Amino acid sequence: MFTEQELLEQVAKLDGWKLKDGRLLVRKYSFNEFMKGIAFVGEVAAISEAFDHHPRITIDYKTVTLELTTKEEEGVTSLDIRQAYGLNEAYERTR
Amino acid sequence: MFTEQELLEQVAKLDGWKLKDGRLLVRKYSFNEFMKGIAFVGEVAAISEAFDHHPRITIDYKTVTLELTTKEEEGVTSLDIRQAYGLNEAYERTR
Numbered sequence: 076m077f078t079e080q081e082l083l084e085q086v087a088k089l090d091g092w093k094l095k096d097g098r099l100l101v102r103k104y105s106f107n108e109f110m111k112g113i114a115f116v117g118e119v120a121a122i123s124e125a126f127d128h129h130p131r132i133t134i135d136y137k138t139v140t141l142e143l144t145t146k147e148e149e150g151v152t153s154l155d156i157r158q159a160y161g162l163n164e165a166y167e168r169t170r
Numbered sequence: 171m172f173t174e175q176e177l178l179e180q181v182a183k184l185d186g187w188k189l190k191d192g193r194l195l196v197r198k199y200s201f202n203e204f205m206k207g208i209a210f211v212g213e214v215a216a217i218s219e220a221f222d223h224h225p226r227i228t229i230d231y232k233t234v235t236l237e238l239t240t241k242e243e244e245g246v247t248s249l250d251i252r253q254a255y256g257l258n259e260a261y262e263r264t265r
Contacts, residue, residue: 117208135226136224
C-alpha cells in the first residue's frame with residue numbers, strides 16, 4: 076500500500092482523477108454523444124478484463140463516471156493507479 | 171402522469187422493477203459473467219436511443235442497475251413503464 080503522501084503524489088499526476096473518502100479513485104469522463112460514452116464503456120470493460128479488476132461504472136447520459144479501488148486492501152493501490160492510466164488512454168482514443 | 175395508485179399497479183406488473191422515493195423506477199439485473207452484463211448495457215443503450223430516453227446505468231462487476239425517470243415530469247411516466255418492458259425483454263435475450 077502507498078502511504079497517504081505517496082498516494083496524493085500519484086493521484087496528482089493522473090489527469091482528471093480525484094481521491095474520494097481517501098479510498099476511492101474517481102473520474103468523470105464527458106462525451107458529446109451518448110453512444111461515444113457507451114463505446115468508451117466497451118473499452119473500459121476490455122481493460123477491466125485484462126487487469127481482472129473492475130471499476131464501478133456509472134453512465135449518466137453523456138457522462139461516464141469510473142470508481143476504482145482495491146477491496147482486498149480497502150484502498151487505492153498501484154494496480155488502481157496503473158489501470159487509471161490505461162483508462163485515460165482509452166478515453167483519448169474514443170472521445 | 172399516473173395517480174399514485176395507478177403507478178403502484180403498473181410497477182407491480184413489471185418483473186423485477188421497484189419504485190424508489192416515489193419517483194424513480196429501479197431494477198438490478200444479475201449476470202454470471204461481467205461481459206454478459208456489458209453486452210446487456212449495449213442493448214440498453216440501443217433501446218435508450220430508440221426511445222430517446224436514457225436511464226442511469228450502473229455496472230458493479232456482474233450486476234447492472236438501471237434507474238428510469240422522466241425529469242420533465244419529475245416522476246415515472248408511461249414512457250418509463252414502456253421502456254422498462256423493453257429492457258426486461260432485452261435481459262431475457264442477453265442473460
